[in-house]
Amino acid sequence: MLEILYGYVFWTIQLIIFGGIIAWIINYVNNEQSYWNEHGVPSMRSIFLFGTDFELGFDDWPSITMRHVRRYGKFFGGYQLLTPILTIMDPELIKQVFIKDFHCYMDRIQPRTYHELLNQNLLFSEAKKWKRMRSIASPSFTTGKLRAMTKTMNNCIDRLFNNLDKIIDQSNGQLETKKIVAGFTMDVIASAGFSTQMNENLGEDDLFFKSGIGLFRSTFIRMLAVLTLPRFLLNLLNIRFLFSPESFEYFCNLTREIIRQRKTMKQKPVDLLQLMLEAEVDEKVIDDNNFDNLEATDDQSDEQAPEIEKKNQSSNKKKLTESEIIANSIFFLIAGFETTSSTISHCLFQLAWHPEIQQRVYEELKENLSDLDYNSKEYYDQVMLYLPYFQAVVKETLRYYPPVTILARRVTVDETKLNDIPLKRGTIIRIPTHAIHHCEDYYPDPERFDPERFMPENKDKLVPYTYMPFGLGPRNCIGMRFAYQEVRLALSRIIMTYRFETIPGVTQKVLSFGPRTPLLSTSPFKLKITKR
Template structure:
């Protein structure tokens, strides 16, 4: 009897295994039936586990070499297309943007995250983007010059004190930690008119909560993208961030917005919260606003003048949208900008000849100018090509987001002669695999700013540089980020030399399970220049 039961259970087990094998075999044959190669999927997970592996960037590069610039993958059992061909990326993000308006979103829902520009979809996104775009016009961001420069000076003061305390001229710095303090100071002052001094006062609630916001629980984050919404609701999971830290910023920004609206007659501040409160667009403009006008540029952006047509109904952002987007600007403007500056300092330490050339050009252009003057700002932003080349080469080598995702919004969409997509299908764009592909960037792992010098730009593929995405849904705060990075480096590189220490890694390592490239902490040596 016991033996019969064992045989019976064993037979049932085998039947289940065979059934599952046939089920997943059918699910994972979607792309092969359409003539596309795929990395080997794992039952139930598909290719998700490879995408969150510590070596995910190298995996993407290997897949492009092995399977071509267009291949299939599986997000769980859902087929998703990977496109690493720049011309087709441009088609998806720009030319045929109306078919790919929406991003992939987590299945969790929190009203103060899901109503920001990153998360909203279709007409809701178009309306909010049209209203918010003028807030990032060049003239409005230029008014933040003195605020940003004030925070650069605080960073310089911190380094000067470290130099004095050390006494030997050369001193070690955990550079990522310190630069993160600087970017918190910038976003606190430019977004929320809040004065912080992160590198001198680690106990400030804004500072401590800001740094903890990015200490994500990987299991919680993965659940937000993989589990159905009903299960997440039962588990009480509304957001992939730590809910207590997220609530701190909700309460802070809600109080700021309420105070501003209750004191409309007071002198207005030049910060992002106020710009979002004031942002409006009239009905005619909203109807006529096309996607091209929503695309952020590196230099001039949309006009900063709002319509004066009083006869037309005006649309502004709701309180919910103002708070939600203010939180987004903190999230997007803190860690990614800190990473870009940190990555560039790492490369300068490893490449002393590049560092010296950059320092020489900065000194020649800026040493005789008042740092708060319009002339200084104009020189930094527009007339130091090697500074811009170093920043762009850093963003190429270490793009802020290693992979982007868009959802096809049309049935029977023809991407090319071979591939047809249906509504709801996911398209993945592996930024790192494009930026590190030798077809577009010879010797791609070498840090070489010369690629982006004006005389060499004709050699670059026009659609193979994607640090801020392309098209109408690119990063609305692109110019804000460039302004912050340039102002910071323009002073710090003139004042200090960066060198590797015995503890400086040869290559950067990044946080596991994140599409955002966040480097692990590392040390560099700093020395005051003569």
């Protein structure tokens, strides 16, 4: 009898403890996930424990963010598991986060996966490490250094033209635009990044290309796990990347091998890897950096370069470590392949649908470039600094199809305020670039492809801090000048040599977006290409 009573008491106590723990967890999660309600900020519908980001594992990110903005407005909350996320679209708040109060929002989101090499790149590294690496790497991305890669890029454009000519001969000019352009931009990053040439088909059966593509392939399960599981669980499951581990291993080994060869080479090639190997700045430059002079500002200006050169005279130099060089070089490939490919192919898509724009930009290019050698300084200066309509077409392409559809920052101080709302350390600030670029308030008739918006005479109509294909502030895209150089050299030569048309019944009018990625991934499309 006593035994039964003891048993009863024992199980009752167990049940109370267990129930208590469950109740505490429920209360804790509910408390954490009611942060925005408590502060009067509209909040997305949250799933207990998982938060509001579940959707990102299913649908495409541009459509999800457009839907959210329509439903919740320009300032609303959400949760990534228990971490609060604040989405902002107001230009003044964007300026505050990216520029004015940059010191409070210096980091991006850390990926939940952890690999000692991947997590060391500029994109993911945390404030202190990032500041040191960016100070060392920034002088390598000045116009002076990048211009030396013009010939390499032009050689890739020559190989692209060989391929385009074959397509005109053999496939009746039906161009799988995205596939062919992707082969070209991979060739550029292989050549200008690692001095490694791809095979002449630019893609088919090329190991560099296949492995490069692998860096963008993820499975549904992998994506969902990475979006929803904490790091310790991902480590337990040995999920260390979002994408193919084999591809990452291939590039780690390739970069290590190239670095080994470079040590004994007398004549070093000019490529991004070499720039990283040689990059060094004075310790003082890093210490003195107040972040203002780190920003790769507009595409032409190198204002910070002389300043850094001046401070860079003493002997206490800091370099990148070998693993940082590997991590960043591989990341340049990830960052520089799909983004530039997307910009070039989307521009051609819009030009095919708008023959009048294509003709106008062709005439401008023809008038100013036809007598120039495309490897000359004059050609370079023209495509980088002048030709207003051509620049406007490229800018409008990047507005219409920003290759990175969402930007993020993280609160890196214990407490700060945005729009009078207190934010705690770790809060994620999300900036839906695609939704901002397609917002009627900033770009009237946003679904119309209209380069006029970016013509000098219309400059005053643009709303500051609403155009951000390369991000904003000191932590913007370090590769912006490299990207502009590649895109402008390629597009200027392509448009002068070929004409693009839509194929009735084949070329779709509107491109659909692929799911589960912050990078813009549109459906494949065919265009008709003819030689001029």
